[in-house]
Amino acid sequence: MIATPGGHAWFSYERFPELAEAYCFTYVRGLAPEQLVARLGGRPEGFTPMTLEQLIEAAYRQGYDKAFPGVTAIGDWAFVVEPNGGLGADERIITSLSAGTRLVSHFRDVEGVEFFYWSEDGEIRFWFLADEGYAEEVPDEIAPAMRRFGAGYRDLCPSDGPAFLLAEHLTGITLTPELLEGSTYLCGVIPEAE
Template identity: 80%
Template sequence: MIATPDDYAWFSYEHFPGLADAYCFTYVRGLTPEQLVTRLGGRPEDFTPMTLGELIEARYRHGYDTAFLGATTIGDWVFVVEPNVGLGADEGIITPLSAGTRLVSHFRDVEGVECFYWIEDEKTRFCFIADDGYSEEVPDEVAETLPRIGSDYRHLYPSEGPAFLLTERLTGITLTPELLEGSTYLCGVIPEPR
């Protein structure tokens, strides 16, 4: 079965309050959660295992100016969840984080500002940046996915399905409610993100 944006309608405020209206999901190939934390300038020993619910609750206790995240392993990837914050949308952070590997991230804030990035070894291959829209050049790796999004994909926001489909294509990971809720995340604060 070929996925469409409607297949990700489950990711909604109704089912994931405290996450779906403002989130950042980042996938980095070939790293462990501990390696990711270290690359970002954190100390893995200061991080604690948590469920998704605990991660969301803890994030809101740390305030809006704090870089609080949870990371888990999915296959060969580390998957990062950031409720209501977006290190994964900061090019100054994710470009060096992608060194030697592939990084895919998508972000939405409470005001509806959205970003999507595919970065390969510090080079942006494809992106959607709020107010700028999608990249003009479409790499072959995502060209076959765009028709599944719709003929007018440039007018859809990433969180309406395109980000999930593109991420699935670029990582091989199909995010499901069970995967999101059933994972244990290594959680904590990145004191001064690099």
Template identity: 50%
Template sequence: MIATPDDYSWFSRERFPELADAYCFTYVRGLTPEELVTWLGVRVDDCSRMTLDELIRYSSTGFYERQAFGAIAVGDWVLLVEANGGLGVTKEIIMPLSAGTRLVSHFYLEVKGMDYFHWIEDGKIRFEFLHQDGYSHWIEDGKMQLEFPQMEGYSAEMPDELAETMERMGSADPHEGPSFLLAECLTGITRTPQLLEESTYLCGGVPKPR
């Protein structure tokens, strides 16, 4: 069955009121949650096992001191879940983290109109969508097009792997299903509410620079 943006309509503020408007999901192939935590510089012994609700509450405390995260294994991938966090779109983290593997992340912050999607393969950006403060980078006729002229100069080829998925996305806002479709296309993982709600996360925090 071919997925469409409507298949992800369940991810809404009605069902996930403290996550849907400010989240970052990051997939890394070939790592375990423990390996990812260690790579982030956090001791596994300092982490705790939490439900999604507990992770969200943990993320809201100490917000200015650390970036909280929860990690779970999904097949051959590790999924990093952040409530109001941005480790998965921090280039200084995700570029080296993708070495020798594939990394896919998408980030959304409703209050600032920020919507980012990254596909990085072994330290090389294969595709990214960036929307912030009223301007966008997007794909059209195989080239990255810009919505406003002040952003001139950025262009990129659209990977063949995403062509069919991009066509199915239509004109829907990327965070309202399409980013989930892109992630599913690149990872083979279908995100479900049960995956988010019923998993037990390995949770910790990366200290923020003072």
């Protein structure tokens, strides 16, 4: 069951100040965290387990010019959290990571630019950009979810609900604050993304 856009009001500046300001969440089906790190060009043995709080602090210490993701497993999905990062908003990376599988990501930067992507086997199936709307054609798989946003969905920012709802629809994962805060993330720098 898909929640309403307001059901994700917990993802706010009050509860997650550093993360809500600039984040990227990426889901990749069928990969373990170590496999995802390797696909990104990282060395899993050089990554460290961290809490969400530690990940946020370490990512901001790295600065803006280094990719510092945290990856955890949720069922058979690898879930990537990037405080102030954007690997999941880079179409070259998205298509590469989705080879042979499904990838769903949503991103917001400090300027308020927001993206949503769904990619299958190296091909972007759907994208959504705040203020510009969505890809030319809405695939049948997500048309019912898009209709739930109503006539004004083109004016919604993805992080106001659509991104979370579409990710839930395409992955079966309901992202909650408890899931974000209670997970342990495999964390480190991705050299090629610097």
